[in-house]
Amino acid sequence: MSNRLVESLAGAAVIAVAVGFAAYSYSRAGIGTVEGYEISANFSRIDGLSVGNDVRISGVKVGTVTAQDLNPDSFMAVVKMSVRADLSLPLDSSAKIASDGLLGGKFVALEPGGDIDMIExxxxxEYTQGSVNLEDLIGQVIYSSTSSDK
Incomplete structure (x- = not known):
């Protein structure tokens, strides 16, 4: 009987340590939503982008994707994002959907412009570039190499 009690207590201790480690990792990872002001951008494609993905400037996380929708008039994807309140983006800034590598997730990369006026x-x-579809790109390379062989 005491053997089961010791095993149960050891199992509970392992679970408690695992939960503590997961909570610590989540708090240190910077995964949470960035508080700030909301801006939006229209893209032709947002393949692989999800709510909660990063918004980055020069590789540094400065915001979070908060919503995505479809504009029924232009059929463009509307991405809303929260950007840190201490950042002022010039009006001629641009946004593009970028990838964290070949198999990595997507994020919004902001490139600040040089305008004197800032986005409120x-x-x-206004200036955006949608995501690149890797399958289409590979298909074009394969098609172009087979058609040049003839």
Whole structure:
């Protein structure tokens, strides 16, 4: 009987350590939503981008994707994102959907412009580049190599 009690206590201790490690890792990973002001951007494609993905400038996380929707008039994907309140983005800033590597997740990469006027809360980034579809790119390479062999 005491053997089962010791095993149960050891199992509970292992579970408690695992939960503690997971909570610590989550708090240190910077995964949470960035508080700040909301801006939006329209993209032709947002393949692989999800709510909660990073918004980065020069590889540094400065925001979070908060929502995505489809504009029924233009059929463009509307991405809303929260950007740190201490950052002011020039009006001519651009946004593109980038990848964390060949198999990595997607994120929004912001490139600040040089305009004197800044994007206000609720504003929109005008210059955008949608995500690149890797399968289409590979298909084009294969097609172009087979058609040049003839």
């Amino acid at each position: 809360a609720g504003g929109e980034i």
